[in-house]
Amino acid sequence: EAGVTQSPTHLIKTRGQQATLRCSPISGHTSVYWYQQALGLGLQFLLWYDEGEERNRGNFPPRFSGRQFPNYSSELNVNALELEDSALYLCASSLGDTSPLHFGNGTRLTVT
Amino acid sequence: GNSVTQMEGPVTLSEEAFLTINCTYTATGYPSLFWYVQYPGEGLQLLLKATKADDKGSNKGFEATYRKETTSFHLEKGSVQVSDSAVYFCALKGRGGGYNKLIFGAGTRLAVHP
Numbered sequence: 001e002a003g004v005t006q007s008p009t010h011l012i013k014t015r016g017q018q019a020t021l022r023c024s025p026i027s028g029h030t031s032v033y034w035y036q037q038a039l040g041l042g043l044q045f046l047l048w049y050d051e052g053e054e055r056n057r058g059n060f061p062p063r064f065s066g067r068q069f070p071n072y073s074s075e076l077n078v079n080a081l082e083l084e085d086s087a088l089y090l091c092a093s094s095l096g097d098t099s100p101l102h103f104g105n106g107t108r109l110t111v112t
Numbered sequence: 113g114n115s116v117t118q119m120e121g122p123v124t125l126s127e128e129a130f131l132t133i134n135c136t137y138t139a140t141g142y143p144s145l146f147w148y149v150q151y152p153g154e155g156l157q158l159l160l161k162a163t164k165a166d167d168k169g170s171n172k173g174f175e176a177t178y179r180k181e182t183t184s185f186h187l188e189k190g191s192v193q194v195s196d197s198a199v200y201f202c203a204l205k206g207r208g209g210g211y212n213k214l215i216f217g218a219g220t221r222l223a224v225h226p
Binding site: 033035042043045048056090092100101102103104105106 | 144146148154155156157158161201205213214215216217218219
């Protein structure tokens with residue numbers, strides 16, 4: 001069974017640009033979660049999608065947005081990039097409720 | 113709101129030493145509890161889980177017991193190896209509604225020396 005896949009692995013952007021990160025969940029999983037892991041910091045919850053709808057959102061500005069497609073894959077968009085957006089962005093998928101989250105290896109975003 | 117507190121690291125041990133990483137939580141209702149591990153340069157891997165009080169999760173020699181009375185989920189291993197060097201995250205997941213997201217502790221870095 002293929003795990004959660006994320007692309008690209010690395011992404012380098014300049015301040016003010018937009019970044020698009022992609023995630024394919026494990027087959028059969030309908031929930032997708034996005035987390036930010038900045039250097040030296042813990043994991044901060046960004047967004048949760050289930051069945052194509054945004055279900056919950058973390059404490060991030062509106063320039064962080066995303067969507068979930070009918071095949072349950074997901075996209076995270078970050079507009080007007082700032083230097084402090086440099087981080088590892090992790091995507092996870094889940095069957096729901098008490099089921100654990102299964103993580104991809106992340107996209108490392110560097111903003112210069 | 114829900115939260116997780118785990119002991120600060122780094123934790124430095126010699127090979128074959130006993131490991132305990134403390135984790136306590138605050139939550140509404142009856143959350144599920146998890147330990148994840150992150151090896152250098154990789155994403156997070158699920159290490160073990162427990163979904164109700166008194167459940168014991170175990171995997172690869174690691175164990176943790178869901179203690180509702182002390183709101184704790186401490187991670188233990190009887191004999192650590194150099195290959196266990198990683199960052200360990202305690203996490204909880206609420207049930208239903210807007211609580212169905214994973215909330216992580218700050219992570220504890222473990223370094224095991226030969």
